[in-house]
Amino acid sequence: MIVLRRDLLLAFRRRSDVATTLFFFLIVSSLFPLGIGPEAAVLSSIAPGVLWVAALLAGMISLSRIFAADFADGSLEQMLIAPQPLALLVLAKISAHWIVCGLPVVLLAPLIGLQYALPNDALVVLVLSLLLGTPALSLIGAIGAALTLGVRGSGLLVALLVLPLYIPVLIFGAGAVAASQHGMSAQAHLSLLAACSLLSLVLAPLATAAALRISVE
Amino acid sequence: MKINWFKYSSPQVFYPLAGKLIPWFAWLAAIFVLAGLYVSFVLAPTDFQQGEAYRIIFVHVPAAWMSMVIYIVMAAWAGLGLALNARLSAMMAQALAPTGAIFTLLALVTGSLWGKPMWGAWWVWDARLTSELILLFLYLGFIALQSSIDDPRRADRAGALLALVGVVNVPIIYFSVKWWNTLHQGSSINMGAAPKMAATMLLGMLLMALAFWMYTVAVALMRVRCIMLERERNTDWVKELSLKTPSSQSIAGAK
Amino acid sequence: MQWASWSAFFNMGGYAFYVWFSFGLSLVCVILEVSALRKRRAQALRFSRLLAQE
Numbered sequence: 001m002i003v004l005r006r007d008l009l010l011a012f013r014r015r016s017d018v019a020t021t022l023f024f025f026l027i028v029s030s031l032f033p034l035g036i037g038p039e040a041a042v043l044s045s046i047a048p049g050v051l052w053v054a055a056l057l058a059g060m061i062s063l064s065r066i067f068a069a070d071f072a073d074g075s076l077e078q079m080l081i082a083p084q085p086l087a088l089l090v091l092a093k094i095s096a097h098w099i100v101c102g103l104p105v106v107l108l109a110p111l112i113g114l115q116y117a118l119p120n121d122a123l124v125v126l127v128l129s130l131l132l133g134t135p136a137l138s139l140i141g142a143i144g145a146a147l148t149l150g151v152r153g154s155g156l157l158v159a160l161l162v163l164p165l166y167i168p169v170l171i172f173g174a175g176a177v178a179a180s181q182h183g184m185s186a187q188a189h190l191s192l193l194a195a196c197s198l199l200s201l202v203l204a205p206l207a208t209a210a211a212l213r214i215s216v217e
Numbered sequence: 218m219k220i221n222w223f224k225y226s227s228p229q230v231f232y233p234l235a236g237k238l239i240p241w242f243a244w245l246a247a248i249f250v251l252a253g254l255y256v257s258f259v260l261a262p263t264d265f266q267q268g269e270a271y272r273i274i275f276v277h278v279p280a281a282w283m284s285m286v287i288y289i290v291m292a293a294w295a296g297l298g299l300a301l302n303a304r305l306s307a308m309m310a311q312a313l314a315p316t317g318a319i320f321t322l323l324a325l326v327t328g329s330l331w332g333k334p335m336w337g338a339w340w341v342w343d344a345r346l347t348s349e350l351i352l353l354f355l356y357l358g359f360i361a362l363q364s365s366i367d368d369p370r371r372a373d374r375a376g377a378l379l380a381l382v383g384v385v386n387v388p389i390i391y392f393s394v395k396w397w398n399t400l401h402q403g404s405s406i407n408m409g410a411a412p413k414m415a416a417t418m419l420l421g422m423l424l425m426a427l428a429f430w431m432y433t434v435a436v437a438l439m440r441v442r443c444i445m446l447e448r449e450r451n452t453d454w455v456k457e458l459s460l461k462t463p464s465s466q467s468i469a470g471a472k
Numbered sequence: 473m474q475w476a477s478w479s480a481f482f483n484m485g486g487y488a489f490y491v492w493f494s495f496g497l498s499l500v501c502v503i504l505e506v507s508a509l510r511k512r513r514a515q516a517l518r519f520s521r522l523l524a525q526e
Binding site: 258259261262263268269270272273276277280315316319322323326327330331333334432436439440442443446447450451455456457458459460462 | 474481484485486487490491493494495497498501502505506509510512513516517518519520521523524525
């Protein structure tokens with residue numbers, strides 16, 4: 001809890017980081033209409049995929065920040081020898097990352113969805129799917145961030161490691177929105193998305209803790 | 218009698234042992250590939266729907282099988298290396314990855330060479346090709362991670378963890394891709410159910426898969442020998458070995 | 473026997489390019505991989521020899 005509060009406080013002091021993620025999301029999703037054309041029918045049919053990919057990339061560019069600062073000033077080593085289980089501390093740091101980088105994207109998404117001419121039902125599903133899916137992105141991404149800690153060219157490497165693992169979340173998330181657009185129930189997609197998040201909630205902190213021990217040793 | 222496995226896991230002992238094993242596996246691969254080619258080009262009948270183009274499956278399907286088998290074997294070695302802190306296991310995992318990536322690439326290219334005459338398109342987003350593509354990304358991630366970490370011990374363990382994470386994810390990815398595929402396309406394009414499998418076809422594919430398997434073992438052993446030489450270059454046994462090897466043509470040729 | 477003549481065999485019922493490209497590419501991969509590994513081994517040995525002679 002203390003770690004969570006500390007990380008949130010630090011993030012709040014460096015508000016520009018939060019802004020970077022949001023701006024990235026905004027810019028990427030604004031580029032597509034410029035590249036494809038303004039027809040509402042086309043835009044609303046590509047919206048689920050485009051918005052989900054943009055959210056996924058926005059979450060990814062900030063991944064290396066989960067551990068980098070703590071690694072640089074040595075407080076990560078303190079955490080490794082702390083009496084609390086490392087996986088729990090890691091979970092707190094991941095939660096902080098999600099609150100700082102994931103949640104704002106979730107909140108901004110309906111606005112961008114409006115730009116893509118998404119109907120109201122689909123907007124609700126979009127927010128729901130992002131709410132259920134983005135925690136999995138932060139959780140899985142943390143493994144990649146921990147593995148590449150202090151490695152040269154880690155920014156690109158993290159993308160290579162993490163993006164293939166994001167595919168199920170992308171498929172279920174974008175699928176949910178597309179299903180509701182076509183008047184079908186998105187429930188199956190959303191349940192699978194929740195399952196992905198729950199599974200990674202159980203496994204990812206453990207894997208991340210192991211990866212940190214490997215990287216910091 | 219109990220065999221002391223740990224004795225064989227030291228590089229110094231394993232290096233010559235691997236050297237003795239390589240020719241055996243290479244010969245086995247050669248025999249299986251000859252038998253496999255005989256079955257696939259002489260015995261297997263022409264498919265009445267696909268004509269002769271279906272003969273591509275005799276490399277495509279075994280390559281796809283091997284790409285998956287190698288990933289699982291690689292993750293198993295990696296996990297073993299992580300659990301027992303055994304260097305040889307980690308080196309085996311590292312030695313398997315490039316061969317696995319090559320088979321994945323081969324499966325992709327032959328798949329698209331098969332797709333072109335059959336469906337008129339070089340690439341279709343069919344469930345199998347898509348999963349193969351993602352598998353290639355997983356291999357490349359593993360190789361990239363290992364090669365960008367300088368400390369070999371850390372590279373071994375980080376790679377091992379990544380391989381384990383990957384192996385947990387592969388079934389989930391495969392399921393999600395299948396799900397995505399059935400939602401977006403009808404079942405008209407389906408590589409899995411292409412020709413009705415005749416027994417000779419199955420035999421040909423099995424023989425080719427065995428050949429690829431033996432080849433994989435031989436090549437992985439070759440690569441693990443290289444890795445040992447490179448990592449242990451400051452030890453006495455490698456120095457002695459390098460002095461004992463005559464400056465053969467291959468060494469002169471490489472100069 | 474499947475094939476009426478050698479040219480029929482090489483023609484592969486009109487699919488020669490696809491079939492032979494697939495099998496040829498596999499052969500090329502094998503040759504490249506094995507020769508790269510031989511070179512790598514020779515290089516490693518040469519390097520350690522230099523280390524040993526120092």
